[in-house]
Amino acid sequence: MLAIACIKQVPDTTQVQIDPVTNTLVREGIPFIVNPYDTHALEESLRLKDRYGFRAVALSMGPPNAEAALRKALSMGADDAILCSDRCFGGADTLATSNVLAAAIARIAREAGDEVGIVFCGKQTIDGDTAQVGPGIASRLGFRQLTLVDKILALDMEKRIIRVSRKLEGRHEIVEAPLPVMITVVRELNRPRYPTVPMRLAAVNASVKVWNNEVLKLDVNSVGLKGSPTWVSRIFSPEREKGEIIGDGVNDPEGTANLLIDRLLSKDLLAV
Amino acid sequence: MTIFTPLFLIALGIFIWQCGKKLSLIRLGRPENRFDNPALRLWEMLLYAFGQKRVVARPFGLNHFVIFWAFIVLLAANGAFILEGLIPGFRLANVLPESLYHPLVFAFDIVSLLALGAIVLSFARRLLFKPDYLDSAYVSARSFEAFLILSFIALLMLASFGLNGVKISLGIEPADFMPVSKVAASLLDRSGSDLEAWGAFFWWLHAGVLLAFICFLPMSKHMHILTAIPNCFFQNLGSISTQSREEFAAGNRYGVEKVTDFTWKDLLDSFTCTECGRCQDACPANATGKSLNPRQVVHTLKANLLANAPALKAGEPPRVPLIGAEGEGTNTEETIWACTTCGACLQACPVMIEHLPKIVGMRRHLVEMESKFPEELLNLFENMEQRSNPWGIAPGERTKWTAQMDVKPFEAGKTEYLLYVGCAGSFDSRSKQVTVNLATILDAAGVSWGILGKDEKCCGDSLRRLGNEYIFDRMARENVALLRERGVTKVITMCPHCFTTLRNDYRQYGIELEVIHHSELLKELLAAGRLKLNRQVGELGKVIFHDSCYLGRHNDVYDAPRQVVATVTGAPPAEFDRSREGSFCCGAGGGRMWMEELTGTRINLNRVTEALEKSPDTICVACPYCMTMFEDGLKDKQAGQTRVRDIAEVVAEGMRPQA
Numbered sequence: 001m002l003a004i005a006c007i008k009q010v011p012d013t014t015q016v017q018i019d020p021v022t023n024t025l026v027r028e029g030i031p032f033i034v035n036p037y038d039t040h041a042l043e044e045s046l047r048l049k050d051r052y053g054f055r056a057v058a059l060s061m062g063p064p065n066a067e068a069a070l071r072k073a074l075s076m077g078a079d080d081a082i083l084c085s086d087r088c089f090g091g092a093d094t095l096a097t098s099n100v101l102a103a104a105i106a107r108i109a110r111e112a113g114d115e116v117g118i119v120f121c122g123k124q125t126i127d128g129d130t131a132q133v134g135p136g137i138a139s140r141l142g143f144r145q146l147t148l149v150d151k152i153l154a155l156d157m158e159k160r161i162i163r164v165s166r167k168l169e170g171r172h173e174i175v176e177a178p179l180p181v182m183i184t185v186v187r188e189l190n191r192p193r194y195p196t197v198p199m200r201l202a203a204v205n206a207s208v209k210v211w212n213n214e215v216l217k218l219d220v221n222s223v224g225l226k227g228s229p230t231w232v233s234r235i236f237s238p239e240r241e242k243g244e245i246i247g248d249g250v251n252d253p254e255g256t257a258n259l260l261i262d263r264l265l266s267k268d269l270l271a272v
Numbered sequence: 273m274t275i276f277t278p279l280f281l282i283a284l285g286i287f288i289w290q291c292g293k294k295l296s297l298i299r300l301g302r303p304e305n306r307f308d309n310p311a312l313r314l315w316e317m318l319l320y321a322f323g324q325k326r327v328v329a330r331p332f333g334l335n336h337f338v339i340f341w342a343f344i345v346l347l348a349a350n351g352a353f354i355l356e357g358l359i360p361g362f363r364l365a366n367v368l369p370e371s372l373y374h375p376l377v378f379a380f381d382i383v384s385l386l387a388l389g390a391i392v393l394s395f396a397r398r399l400l401f402k403p404d405y406l407d408s409a410y411v412s413a414r415s416f417e418a419f420l421i422l423s424f425i426a427l428l429m430l431a432s433f434g435l436n437g438v439k440i441s442l443g444i445e446p447a448d449f450m451p452v453s454k455v456a457a458s459l460l461d462r463s464g465s466d467l468e469a470w471g472a473f474f475w476w477l478h479a480g481v482l483l484a485f486i487c488f489l490p491m492s493k494h495m496h497i498l499t500a501i502p503n504c505f506f507q508n509l510g511s512i513s514t515q516s517r518e519e520f521a522a523g524n525r526y527g528v529e530k531v532t533d534f535t536w537k538d539l540l541d542s543f544t545c546t547e548c549g550r551c552q553d554a555c556p557a558n559a560t561g562k563s564l565n566p567r568q569v570v571h572t573l574k575a576n577l578l579a580n581a582p583a584l585k586a587g588e589p590p591r592v593p594l595i596g597a598e599g600e601g602t603n604t605e606e607t608i609w610a611c612t613t614c615g616a617c618l619q620a621c622p623v624m625i626e627h628l629p630k631i632v633g634m635r636r637h638l639v640e641m642e643s644k645f646p647e648e649l650l651n652l653f654e655n656m657e658q659r660s661n662p663w664g665i666a667p668g669e670r671t672k673w674t675a676q677m678d679v680k681p682f683e684a685g686k687t688e689y690l691l692y693v694g695c696a697g698s699f700d701s702r703s704k705q706v707t708v709n710l711a712t713i714l715d716a717a718g719v720s721w722g723i724l725g726k727d728e729k730c731c732g733d734s735l736r737r738l739g740n741e742y743i744f745d746r747m748a749r750e751n752v753a754l755l756r757e758r759g760v761t762k763v764i765t766m767c768p769h770c771f772t773t774l775r776n777d778y779r780q781y782g783i784e785l786e787v788i789h790h791s792e793l794l795k796e797l798l799a800a801g802r803l804k805l806n807r808q809v810g811e812l813g814k815v816i817f818h819d820s821c822y823l824g825r826h827n828d829v830y831d832a833p834r835q836v837v838a839t840v841t842g843a844p845p846a847e848f849d850r851s852r853e854g855s856f857c858c859g860a861g862g863g864r865m866w867m868e869e870l871t872g873t874r875i876n877l878n879r880v881t882e883a884l885e886k887s888p889d890t891i892c893v894a895c896p897y898c899m900t901m902f903e904d905g906l907k908d909k910q911a912g913q914t915r916v917r918d919i920a921e922v923v924a925e926g927m928r929p930q931a
Contacts, residue, residue, distance in 0.1 A: 012658065012659070012666075014659075014665075014666045015659075015666045015667065015668060031658065031659075033658055191647065191650065192650075193643055194639075194643040194645075194650055194653060194654075195643065196640060196641055196643050197520065197526050197640040197641065197742045198522075198524075198641070200742065201521070201522050202522070205522075
């Protein structure tokens with residue numbers, strides 16, 4: 001059975017600035033990282049590999065340099081890594097992206113002669129923040145979708161049922177679904193492993209498969225910019241209201257804390 | 273031929289067989305070149321082994337000095353004794369002229385008495401005034417072995433006095449040159465018993481103990497009399513806090529997983545340890561109730577090697593794991609992570625055992641081969657790899673501190689010094705104040721300096737000490753390439769960790785930088801009169817100086833910061849009871865800065881308590897880690913009246929214009 005982790009290479013958003021003239025992200029010289037939530041998705045696919053013998057495959061769509069993200073997945077222990085990369089995939093919104101990834105997942109299963117048990121995605125990416133690609137993939141593949149999962153409570157391989165905990169605002173929800181499922185994960189799910197040096201060295205020389213549209217054979221009107229009903233009209237940094245410094249936290253921490261609590265209470269920002 | 277000859281040959285055989293066994297075990301270690309610079313090695317060996325330099329650093333070491341030199345002198349006496357046993361009728365007096373023989377037997381007699389006295393004191397120390405550090409989990413100060421060895425030596429001395437007494441009474445030896453044995457002779461004379469019988473008794477007592485000692489020696493901790501001297505010869509001549517490089521290639525293993533992953537010198541170390549406990553006494557982790565005891569790390573190595581010897585020699589995997597189990601011969605992971613790499617153990621060891629590389633070697637295995645480390649380190653490792661600083665702050669913020677002043681980038685040819693600000697000096701709000709102060713002082717003194725700005729990266733110190741050599745190696749190569757590209761030759765650092773890494777570790781990457789710690793530069797600037805002091809230093813009050821491990825012990829910078837304080841305040845700083853070479857770590861070195869301290873008491877509180885006993889107004893430090901640890905400790909102790917100041921801040925205070 002296959003466990004597929006969808007990962008995205010994103011700019012390290014703590015280092016991204018917005019060009020005030022063009023309203024676009026200044027990406028020059030900004031290091032790329034694996035979307036942090038996706039590393040938890042990847043880790044969970046590797047745990048299924050360790051525990052149940054799943055074949056763990058890491059999948060990404062992006063420009064050729066997104067290969068680095070997949071190498072990281074290989075260094076952590078993924079059995080296979082596939083990058084969907086084609087000029088015609090560029091400029092995709094979440095719908096077009098999920099079209100490509102769903103097609104790739106179907107192809108992975110066909111090529112492996114195996115079935116997909118679980119597709120893992122991060123709950124959202126830190127650059128787009130839409131949280132739509134995972135559910136989009138599930139819809140296209142006809143999988144059940146379990147979003148915001150913070151714990152896999154049980155996986156019955158005989159009955160092919162998975163039970164998970166979903167982390168919602170102020171509560172947890174325990175749900176069950178039959179396989180195959182698409183799961184989006186939150187950080188609390190696990191702690192991603194740190195690759196060993198031998199695994200890192202092996203990943204440097206391992207091959208990352210690159211699938212372009214000649215391989216996936218998708219209708220060009222369903223992918224990339226052409227297949228994207230949404231487009232970004234403007235990106236900007238919101239103006240932030242300047243705060244004020246109250247009290248003297250260094251010399252009078254207690255008094256300052258009281259002052260802060262009073263202030264928060266007066267603005268009705270603290271529940272009593 | 274008497275029966276002595278076969279007995280002696282048997283003893284000698286056992287001795288050689290046992291030594292050969294130990295040597296074959298030492299040869300199981302990985303290769304390492306410790307034969308370079310033989311002249312210096314010889315000198316160091318004379319100093320530390322024969323001169324007993326470290327041994328006498330503690331008062332009771334004098335006792336050992338006496339026993340050691342008595343042993344050397346009496347080797348000749350015992351050699352003569354053995355020849356007497358082997359060759360019927362042999363006497364030293366017959367082969368030496370009287371002018372040589374008389375002073376020699378006089379020396380034997382006196383030295384034997386001194387040795388006997390020292391042995392009595394050693395007995396008393398173990399029985400009556402035993403220091404705590406003499407005991408460890410697996411070795412008791414009052415062990416049978418310890419007393420057996422002391423008894424052997426005492427019996428040898430007593431037997432030789434008895435034997436010489438008989439010989440004096442029989443007129444064979446000159447009474448006038450053997451004042452101690454003469455007393456024995458008069459006692460024997462007065463007893464009126466059979467002198468021949470007494471003579472035979474003492475001779476065989478001496479022979480029996482000597483032969484037993486020869487057999488027992490290579491099986492006991494007394495082995496150190498054979499290994500300590502070569503161990504001092506083979507000591508590390510380089511920087512002890514600098515670990516060896518690793519070669520990263522497919523198929524390689526990294527770090528120390530099993531005992532044979534250590535080098536032969538590490539294994540020799542384990543047979544050299546005398547269990548004196550000085551490292552144990554000096555270790556900050558041990559003093560605060562952690563499971564780490566440097567002496568035990570060395571003992572564990574030996575115990576593991578001996579327990580696994582049959583399997584290892586048969587080419588089988590070891591049966592007792594070196595890491596991760598409980599009991600003798602294995603280190604828990606907690607033990608391995610407790611080390612601050614402060615080097616106090618190395619400094620304390622009289623026979624130059626190197627504990628630190630063993631611990632870092634095991635860390636390397638855990639990090640690089642197994643990815644097993646305290647969970648809080650995962651963030652550190654990721655932050656270092658992605659953003660080249662321990663906190664994971666955006667690299668763009670590295671120059672935020674320069675907002676308040678005009679700071680120029682380093683330009684080769686135009687700028688003399690690179691100020692390598694370091695991660696703490698760039699990102700930590702308290703340390704940024706130090707950076708600004710230092711920058712202001714440098715400008716005031718007219719020093720030509722510049723920075724790398726946003727291109728500066730972390731030096732990688734914590735990673736290397738934590739065993740993450742793979743990422744350290746990558747960072748070191750990038751940094752060395754950058755420093756070369758920019759034409760940097762002279763570097764100022766504020767952090768002793770950057771200091772040691774740039775100065776010592778990067779040398780392995782082929783760059784020889786002239787690295788100066790800011791305390792040294794400040795001393796030079798003050799001495800040259802380039803800084804105008806106003807001596808309005810009342811704010812500082814009583815200043816005590818804390819030696820950072822990586823500045824002091826690891827790089828021998830002790831006097832510069834003290835001279836700076838003395839120049840600025842007009843008086844030398846107050847001293848901790850544990851200072852200079854014997855300084856006690858703040859608790860943050862070796863990557864401990866980034867880890868929780870979950871067992872025992874806190875190391876920084878131990879040091880802060882020691883500081884407060886001297887009631888200082890200002891604790892002067894020269895390291896950003898020490899700064900954090902002291903400030904945290906003072907808050908914990910609610911000692912708000914005591915401040916922590918970096919050495920640069922002390923100078924800035926001295927330069928403050930009069931109000």
